Amino acid sequence: MQSFVLLAIMVFASGCFIVTDSNAQTSSGAVKHISMQEAIARALHKNNQIRANQYAVRKAGWDRKNAWSQLLPDISLNSRYTWIDDSTYVLRDFFRQNIRLFFPNIPESVEIPQTVFQTSYFSSVDISAPLFNAAILNGLFIANANVRMAEEYGTSMKDNITFQVVSSYLNVLKGLDVLKLQHDYLELSQLNYEKAERLFGAGRYSKTEALRWKVEYQQQKSQVATSRTVLHTNQSLLRRLLNMDLQEEIEIVDQIPAQIKNESDRIAILTEDALLKMVQLSDDALISANAALAAGRANEDISRLLYKNSYAAYLPQVTASYSHSWQENNTFALDDYSPKVFSINLSVPLFTGFKNLTSVKSAYYEHKKTEELFQDQLKNIRHILTEIINRLMDLRTLRELTKVEVEYNEHNYKVVAQQKERDLVSNIEFIDAKLNAQNARLNAINAEYDFISSMVELYYLLGRLGAIVE
Template sequence: MKKSFLNQYAGLAKALVIASMLSPLLSFGQAQTLSLQKAIELAQGRNRDLRIDSINIHKAKQQTAITRGLLMPNISLTGQFQHYFQKPVFFGLNGNTSNSEKIGYGRFGGEDIGAAQISLVQPIYNSGAKHEIERRKLLEKQSQLSFRQREVDVVAQVKQNYVQLLVLNERLKLQKESIVRNQKALNDSRSLLAQGRALRVDTLRAYTSVKNLEPDVLRLTYALQISQQQLRNLLGDVSETDYLLSDSLELNANESVPGEDGTYKLSIQQRPDLQILSLNKEINDKEIELYKSARLPVVSFISQYQIQTQTNQFRFGNAAYPPVFYTGVQFAIPIFSGNQNINKIALGKIERQQADVIYNNAQEQLKTEVKQVLASLIETSERIKTQQNVSETAELSYSITKYRYEKGVASRLELIDSEFALTSAKSNYLEAVYDYLSSKIELDRITGNVKDQL
């Protein structure tokens, strides 16, 4: 019995040692400290949407390289072999007889025919290829701007998610503090009720207050889990890492709201999506020039060197290989293509007009967005000042009411109302901070800013 007990104790001790050795690794895989700057850097390097747009840049560059090949020489080597079971026929060699309308023919040549040729085609003048290359370069620039716009959006989403996590943590902390205060009040009510110094209705009211707060804790806990998952998706993290945020909800009281005109001009200069809309107009112009160039001739330099032979019974070793070599210029002039070029040019002009309207509409919408976000910054800034004052006042009021309640001067109902006012004031302050920081994030997104500060 003693030996069995010692064996069990040794096994338990061994398990504890192994668990203590693995605990740092397990904790590292489960939780990780994360700053906002680090989160943005991780998103810029691992976000899947950014990786997709980065691949699109490489695709656009490759398309440009393919298009450049239209102006480069085209060299090809071809060969062929044919075996005739009956020799080739050539008509008109024997003349016509007077009593027959049939054309005479003869068979001669080798049964086995082989040939090889190397050809060269070098474009000399191809206006369409030139315009297509220029259009492809613009599309390549467009893919780079699309990547920058995606980066702006991803950084804004990371900031928004980071702030949301900070606020949710603070709200959960606030809710737990409220439960602690109400739980203490419930315990006091039960004690006074047992002493006959309080009414049962006070205890029931305190119990109801505690139970009403518990669902909010559960809701905030699940909201934190969802927000953590959203952050992992933004960072391209496929693990189940829980991030411990190292930054805090700090506000710069001396920060001023930028002017509307300056913000609008900065957005026009920096926003990649507006630059894409402006670039679309240039792309439409190149497409119109491309359609027009389809009516122009294409001139190419051509050359070919050919070796051919004929023999019988596959005796290529004894056959002759006479060469044929020529060079020249080839041109193709389009005459009529079913009015396709005319209709394509008309279509290009319509798309150009549409691009102008889309760009002008985006500018007008930008004015509204700038006005809204700046108004939100001003409003939330003032709301923060008000709610901060209200929160300080509510905290002082709760302290006084609690002191009066402990001295038997204030009623239990006054204490509950004071605690609820304190919780609501702090919650409203957090909401104002969240709205203010969200407005700052939206301002960065509107101006195309990817800085890591809030």
């Protein structure tokens, strides 16, 4: 009796310490409780992949501006300074210096213009603009498709991060529920083991019965250790998704969000036809709903545009150019003589050593590869959706079964416990009843969370995850 009172005092003191320590942490602000919605918002705000995609969208936007800029003319101011050595200058200007030797009839009053200068300057303003270039025109469509793909990929990434956070959050909740249950049974096993040791010492239990309780106690300790490891792994993954610093301490709100719980209850009562109808979508409807498929479709569009663009190498190019220059002389001053030249250039490729043909073939097979990969992605998503529906139908039946099993095994455990007090059942029968009750509750927890997780995955693939987490 004294040992029992002492044990009760120790448990009460430990409980007071835990409560006091928890309150101290809360009051000091060291530990922050975070809901699922807050976790999602934090992940979307701080996740490095999300930030990287934001830069990718901006890059695609500037690439589109660059594609449009290819249609604008190029204007350049060119200036050249030239100096030649004495001997070269004499050779080049020899004819002008000695022109009267060859043409003696030229009057002395006629000044022979200088065309060669030892130090000379030349300036011009040149303008060129494309009039027709198929590669530039196709580049506009490709740039627009790249922007759309970057945006679709960003949406897909946000949906995926949200799904990972929700799944990790649910896994942590499941781990907490399992660990709490196993802790309760561990404490009960410890009390039963200590009681068995006392009864064995008093000669009322055999060594086999005492060892049986010891084995059961060690099994409970092992299960608690395993569950704690799984919980820590899931918590570590959640911390990584939330991009948490090492010094940050948070705890999740210890309950399934009501919106998710209510939706899972609604899904659980749907008929088989109603569940199947949820995933019986046309290709266009499924692609529109699923952001990953939308990004894949955008990538397929880009490959098709690149294939079409490869034919631009066969087409002519037309460019216009205009040059306003000043005669080259030995002064910086711009003289009155400034030739103006306007030209239109037509370039038609006749033979390029089969470079055009090989480029077209390469782009064609790249496009066909992208098409096949996208079709495989689409079929894979449909297969996964069908598997999820089948899983949901199995899990909802299992969930109802586990509820009945919990009710039965807990009632049976109470009956066996009462019979054990009157020595009407053996020690092994009592332990089996206890383990059956524990396993029934564990199965119920697993079935509940597995059903909810499957529903979350279904809504993620259908692009409806926001409806249950916002």
